[in-house]
Amino acid sequence: MLQIEGLDRSFGDRKVLDDVGFTVQRGRLTGFVGGNGAGKTTTMRIILGVLAADAGRVTLDGHPLTAEDRVDFGYMPEERGLYPKMKVAEQVAYLGRLHGVDRGVATTRAHELLERLGLDARADEPLENLSLGNQQRAQIAAALVHDPQVLILDEPFSGLDPLAVDVVVGVLAEYAAKGVPVLFSSHQLELVERLCDDLVIISGGRIRAAGGREELRESFSSTRYELVSTGDAGWLRDVVGVHVLDFDGGYAVFEADEDVAQSVLRTALDRSSVRSFTPVRPTLGEIFREVVTDAQPAPVLAEVSR
Amino acid sequence: MTATPTARPSRPSIVRAALMVAEREILAQVRTKSFLISTGIMLAIVLGSIIAGAVFAGNDSTTKVAVVPGTADAVVGAESIEAVDAPDDAAAAQLVRDGEVSAALVPDDGVLGFRILALDAEPAELVAALSVSPEVELLEPADTDEGLRYLVSFGFGIVFLMSAAGFGATIANNTVQEKQSRVVELLLAAVPSRALLAGKILGNSVLAFGQTAAIAATAVIGLVVTGQDDLLGILGAPLVWFVLFFLVGFVLLASIYAASASLVSRMEDVNSTLSPVMMLVMTPYFLVVFFNDNEAVLRVMSYVPFSAPVGMPVRLFLGTAAWWEPLISLVILAVTTVGVIALGAKVYERSLLRTGPRVRLKEVLRAQ
Numbered sequence: 278m279l280q281i282e283g284l285d286r287s288f289g290d291r292k293v294l295d296d297v298g299f300t301v302q303r304g305r306l307t308g309f310v311g312g313n314g315a316g317k318t319t320t321m322r323i324i325l326g327v328l329a330a331d332a333g334r335v336t337l338d339g340h341p342l343t344a345e346d347r348v349d350f351g352y353m354p355e356e357r358g359l360y361p362k363m364k365v366a367e368q369v370a371y372l373g374r375l376h377g378v379d380r381g382v383a384t385t386r387a388h389e390l391l392e393r394l395g396l397d398a399r400a401d402e403p404l405e406n407l408s409l410g411n412q413q414r415a416q417i418a419a420a421l422v423h424d425p426q427v428l429i430l431d432e433p434f435s436g437l438d439p440l441a442v443d444v445v446v447g448v449l450a451e452y453a454a455k456g457v458p459v460l461f462s463s464h465q466l467e468l469v470e471r472l473c474d475d476l477v478i479i480s481g482g483r484i485r486a487a488g489g490r491e492e493l494r495e496s497f498s499s500t501r502y503e504l505v506s507t508g509d510a511g512w513l514r515d516v517v518g519v520h521v522l523d524f525d526g527g528y529a530v531f532e533a534d535e536d537v538a539q540s541v542l543r544t545a546l547d548r549s550s551v552r553s554f555t556p557v558r559p560t561l562g563e564i565f566r567e568v569v570t571d572a573q574p575a576p577v578l579a580e581v582s583r
Numbered sequence: 584m585t586a587t588p589t590a591r592p593s594r595p596s597i598v599r600a601a602l603m604v605a606e607r608e609i610l611a612q613v614r615t616k617s618f619l620i621s622t623g624i625m626l627a628i629v630l631g632s633i634i635a636g637a638v639f640a641g642n643d644s645t646t647k648v649a650v651v652p653g654t655a656d657a658v659v660g661a662e663s664i665e666a667v668d669a670p671d672d673a674a675a676a677q678l679v680r681d682g683e684v685s686a687a688l689v690p691d692d693g694v695l696g697f698r699i700l701a702l703d704a705e706p707a708e709l710v711a712a713l714s715v716s717p718e719v720e721l722l723e724p725a726d727t728d729e730g731l732r733y734l735v736s737f738g739f740g741i742v743f744l745m746s747a748a749g750f751g752a753t754i755a756n757n758t759v760q761e762k763q764s765r766v767v768e769l770l771l772a773a774v775p776s777r778a779l780l781a782g783k784i785l786g787n788s789v790l791a792f793g794q795t796a797a798i799a800a801t802a803v804i805g806l807v808v809t810g811q812d813d814l815l816g817i818l819g820a821p822l823v824w825f826v827l828f829f830l831v832g833f834v835l836l837a838s839i840y841a842a843s844a845s846l847v848s849r850m851e852d853v854n855s856t857l858s859p860v861m862m863l864v865m866t867p868y869f870l871v872v873f874f875n876d877n878e879a880v881l882r883v884m885s886y887v888p889f890s891a892p893v894g895m896p897v898r899l900f901l902g903t904a905a906w907w908e909p910l911i912s913l914v915i916l917a918v919t920t921v922g923v924i925a926l927g928a929k930v931y932e933r934s935l936l937r938t939g940p941r942v943r944l945k946e947v948l949r950a951q
Contacts, residue, residue: 325772327936344775348594352772356938358765363611374603375773377592419769423592 278302279324279427279458284333286319292482293319297333299477299487301427301458306449308473308490309462310561312569316482317462318355321429324460325352337427348376351425353433355462357416359404366391366400369418376423383422390418394444410436417445428452430461434468446472470561478568485568494558497567501557502538504529508549516541530557597781600774604782605789612753612790622794625745626801633805636734646708649675649687654697657688657713664712676700685709735818736875736897739825740868742798743893746829747836747864750791754783754837755844755853758931762848767935776932784837784924791833799826818900824909825896828916832892835920836864842927846947848938856941867893878903886912888919 279301286294294316301307311317322328324335326347335342360368366387373383391400394414399407404415413436420430428449434442449472453459463469469476476493478486486493501522504510510529513521518537523530527549533541538556545551559567595603612618645665648658651672658664667684669675675687679700686706691698699709761767770779799822806815843856867890874880875897884894885904891912898904926948934942 322768322936327768327771345594348592348773350772352769354765354768354772356765356768358761358768360611360766361760361764363607371603371607372769372773375595375600375770377595379592 278338279460280336280339281320281324282334282336284320284323284335285331286323286328287331294323294330294333295482297479297482297484299484301460302475303456303458304453305458305474306453306472307458307460307475307477308469309460309477309479310464310466310469310565311462311479315479315569317479318431320479321352321355321431321460321462324429325350346427349423349426351420351423351428351430353416353420353430355431357413359412359415359419361405362403364401365396365404365407365415365418368404369415369422372419373422378423386422386424387418390421391415393448394418394441410438410441413437414441417448421448425452426457428457428459428461430459432463433461434463434465442468466560466562466565476561478565480569486564490561493564494561497559497564500534500538501530501532502541503553503555503557504531504541504545505552505554506545506549507552510545512544512548513541516544527552595774597775597778600778601781601785604774604779605786608757608783608786609790611757612787621749622797625794625798629798629801630805633802633811634809637809637811646686646706646712647684648706648709649678649684651675651687651689653690654688657697663708731814732875732901733872735821735900736871736893738802739821739893739896740871742795743829743832744864744868746791746795747833748861750787750833751836751840751860751864752857753790754787754840755857756850757783758841758844759847759850759853762845762935762938763850771935776935777928779935780838780841780928780931783841784834787837788830788833792830795826795829821896821900824899825892827913828892828895828909831913831916831920832888835888835916835923836860838920838924838927839863842930845931845934846942846944848941852941863889866890870894871897885909886915888916891916 280298281300282298284294284297285292293314297316297320299307309317309320319328323330324342326342326344337346363371366384369387369391370380370383373386374380378386388397388400391397391414394417396407396411396414396418399411404412407415417433420428420433430449433445433449437445449459449461453474461473470490474490475488476486476490477484486497488496504513506527508527510524510527513519513524513529513531516533516537518533519541520532521529522532531541542551542554545554645663647665647667649669650658650666651669651674655666655668658666667678669678669687672687672689675689678684679687679702682702685701686709687700688697688709689700690696695713699706699713761770767779803815806812839860840857843860844853847853847856867884870880870884870890871893874884881894881898881901881903884890885898885908887894895904895909895912899909930944930947933947
């Protein structure tokens with residue numbers, strides 16, 4: 278388990294991380310979402326030891342990270358970078374060797390990964406000859422060549438076509454299944470929602486929400502319900518304690534507390550047949566917007582930073 | 584709990600990491616066409632100038648002179664004269680007309696007993712060979728002759744300048760390229776910045792040293808083949824010192840190049856940042872070319888770390904340095920190098936991940 282505790286970091290007078298803390302569980306994909314400049318990249322750089330924190334610490338299974346641990350980390354920086362003039366397979370293998378893998382093993386692994394990522398035909402070409410999407414695949418190979426025990430990926434899906442996204446998703450799931458903590462950031466919220474088990478939301482350098490995907494949706498779901506019935510749902514407007522948000526024939530979305538909602542359901546059943554009655558859970562996008570645009574994050578923070 | 588593969592790789596030591604970086608640096612460079620071509624051109628220039636030197640020095644150019652039995656004795660012992668025997672005066676004159684020989688020596692009734700036949704110009708060489716000149720004694724003889732001193736000073740100066748500037752630029756470009764392409768972040772996630780810097784300096788030093796050694800070898804072989812090996816006797820010791828000074832001096836400049844380049848993020852900004860360093864590299868060359876007859880300037884040069892690799896070998900060649908002087912100068916150079924590397928490593932480490940506009944040196948040294 279990778280644990281991040283109380284990270285602070287300033288650049289000059291600008292505080293970019295303020296008491297950032299969350300955990301990345303083994304065997305789970307953890308999504309890291311936040312707006313531009315929220316502090317994702319800085320946090321990841323600090324985890325990788327590429328940048329020093331002003332305060333706070335990062336531990337792996339309870340002990341503070343050492344350089345020896347970090348050699349087993351797979352890292353994909355936000356700013357992609359490989360040598361433009363170096364052959365693809367060669368530089369993937371070179372990066373593997375810098376991580377302590379033997380030359381022979383690194384070369385074999387590099388070719389295996391490139392094949393899996395559909396780049397085997399371009400393995401001996403200089404990187405600059407590849408399209409951006411293919412360079413991105415090479416970057417993924419570079420992050421995985423030393424068979425990492427922790428994966429930290431900054432925007433691994435940006436610039437990939439849907440097929441490549443599927444391949445990468447498959448690889449990440451495979452690593453998570455092996456018990457590797459996987460932390461990745463992404464702007465593609467639908468993808469994150471579909472993919473990850475845990476979520477961390479950062480905004481303005483502070484963690485606004487963190488936890489399991491379903492728990493988060495649960496905790497952010499307001500007292501909002503959706504009713505689909507065969508009859509006209511217009512009567513809802515007259516029920517005390519119900520605030521109708523959306524209405525169209527037999528379809529209605531309303532806010533009400535639990536007891537009122539239950540009585541609404543009973544009434545609806547008496548009036549006509551009910552197709553569905555569900556509490557509305559917010560999508561990740563909705564949670565994200567709510568959390569991030571929240572100027573006064575204190576109550577949310579108090580809840581999640583338990 | 585983790586499906587660990589058979590053996591986890593362990594972290595490479597800083598030395599191993601530096602060696603891997605150096606290896607990549609060397610391979611990347613050696614594979615470029617520009618490197619191979621420029622090395623080839625340099626070797627060709629060295630070989631060419633040695634051959635040209637041999638031709639101009641006139642070591643094996645001799646004047647052919649036709650002689651008849653009565654005048655053959657007159658040219659015996661004259662080194663630059665090759666006697667061509669002719670049966671009589673008429674035959675000798677014919678050889679001159681045919682261009683077979685540049686002049687002919689025929690009997691004459693005058694004081695000398697012979698006169699010279701030439702086609703359209705006075706054969707100065709022959710006249711000089713046959714002239715009697717008084718013995719000259721120099722009260723303050725120069726240790727080495729003017730032309731040679733200039734040539735050797737120029738040689739040391741240009742080789743150091745070319746290597747330092749050439750490989751310095753390579754180091755700078757590679758550093759900025761790593762920053763610009765952001766690969767540096769991946770590298771730093773795996774190895775410490777010191778290993779990166781050390782590998783870079785090591786790799787390029789090996790290349791610079793290899794190239795300089797190739798030039799030196801070409802020069803030595805060229806001198807031997809063209810029969811100028813007497814020059815080697817005087818050049819030998821200064822050449823060895825030059826190699827020693829070069830090794831340390833190059834590392835000094837290499838770390839300055841790497842640290843300076845780490846301050847910028849884009850190729851366009853490299854040149855402006857490097858211009859002070861370029862001055863540092865060019866100055867010894869100009870000083871040694873213009874002031875190689877000024878002992879005071881040379882003496883100062885031979886102790887200042889940045890010019891010592893050129894200044895000290897020149898003084899040794901001129902025989903104006905005592906045996907202990909190169910040792911002291913080398914120690915000064917080595918100490919400076921260690922200090923500059925320490926400072927350079929700090930700058931390098933702190934500015935590698937900073938992107939955007941050029942990072943100011945003051946800011947880097949003060950930060951953290």
